[in-house]
Amino acid sequence: xxQLKQWGAGLVKPSETLSxxxxxxxxxxxxxxxxxxxxxxxxxxxxxxxISHSGSTNYSxxxxxxxxxxxxxxxxxxxxxxxxxxxxxxxxxxxxxGRESYTILSAFKPPRRESLHFDYWGQGILVTVSx
Amino acid sequence: xxxxxxxxGTLSLSPGEGATLSCRASQSVGRTSLVWYQQVPGQAPxxxxxxxxxxxxxxxDRFSGxxxxxxxxxxISRLEPEDFAVYYCQHYGTSVTFGQGTRLExx
Numbered sequence: 001x002x003q004l005k006q007w008g009a010g011l012v013k014p015s016e017t018l019s020x021x022x023x024x025x026x027x028x029x030x031x032x033x034x035x036x037x038x039x040x041x042x043x044x045x046x047x048x049x050x051i052s053h054s055g056s057t058n059y060s061x062x063x064x065x066x067x068x069x070x071x072x073x074x075x076x077x078x079x080x081x082x083x084x085x086x087x088x089x090x091x092x093x094x095x096x097x098g099r100e101s102y103t104i105l106s107a108f109k110p111p112r113r114e115s116l117h118f119d120y121w122g123q124g125i126l127v128t129v130s131x
Numbered sequence: 132x133x134x135x136x137x138x139x140g141t142l143s144l145s146p147g148e149g150a151t152l153s154c155r156a157s158q159s160v161g162r163t164s165l166v167w168y169q170q171v172p173g174q175a176p177x178x179x180x181x182x183x184x185x186x187x188x189x190x191x192d193r194f195s196g197x198x199x200x201x202x203x204x205x206x207i208s209r210l211e212p213e214d215f216a217v218y219y220c221q222h223y224g225t226s227v228t229f230g231q232g233t234r235l236e237x238x
Binding site: 113115 | 132161163164166168170174175176177178181182187188219221223225226227228229230231232
């Protein structure tokens, strides 16, 4: 059974950097997308970004300038760093495992990713940005 | 970027009734890219359906999904007390977007 467990600081000052880590237990780390999603209090879900086992990243356009996601395959962990924090970054932060499907276009082109959904989630950490 | 609009915002029903939730995309999307989640407040979302209509592991068959193009639905037959929660649709294009959610509450 796959488990994702998150840890990190729950209170961060404005202008500083949020740092969270997600540990993956119980199954292979490869072959999946590892993702961060957040949810401001009382609001909906917002995708932050993802990293593959090989370390390639894809970030939300609205957060791209402030986000770094990294991976440590030896520890089966991945991390989120979000800089220049404001009160608007106060949210419940989740890590999640992404499952993908691909379409093979031709022998001469890389496969195209058709879908991505999230089947296992961490427990969530509330991060409050306040002085 | 595709925008997903869910309706209604809140749906009030009684246990035993059926529910139909809507997710409309701002442009046509493939069925394979449309996903539904259930979230109880304070908990992580739970995957319900992927590829618009494929139930995830351990999801009961009273949950079903349909639709194509820009209009997708999540149907729940015979509502159980544990079904009253918030439901989100999600799409993957070059990035991930979520609808704003539909709250299913007990009437």
